[in-house]
Amino acid sequence: MVDVLAEINGNLGAIGYGLAAIGPGIGVGLIFAAYxxxxxxxxxxxxxxxxxxxxxxxxxxxxxxxxxxVPFIHS
Incomplete structure (x- = not known):
């Protein structure tokens, strides 16, 4: 018998997009700071x-x- 501690449901692309948006957010901040x-x-x-x-x-x-x-392409 296997006990399931956590089950992931839904689209993991949303989590990937959230993580991928961190880099461009920092980039925009650096661009405006330089300007x-x-x-x-x-x-x-x-x-x-x-x-x-x-x-x-x-x-x-x-x-x-x-x-x-990209997450929509791989769905």
Whole structure:
């Protein structure tokens, strides 16, 4: 006779997505921190660094969307 201590029901993809969203969340924070730091040091370069801000955000958010889709593919 086998005693079951814990049984996992449901989609583990939700847990995987939650763990995968930690990295892009940290990445977005680092990108904004670098933008604020560079703008505070040289306010005249805010236009150029804003472009890099949005490019970095697009890359990080693309990784988040990929992490969102992968659990549905493997279901």
């Amino acid at each position: 604020i730091n560079s703008t505070a040091r040289q306010p005249e370069s805010a236009g150029l660094t804003r472009t890099y801000l949005f490019m970095g955000m697009a890359v990080v958010e693309a990784l988040t969307l990929i992490a969102f889709v």
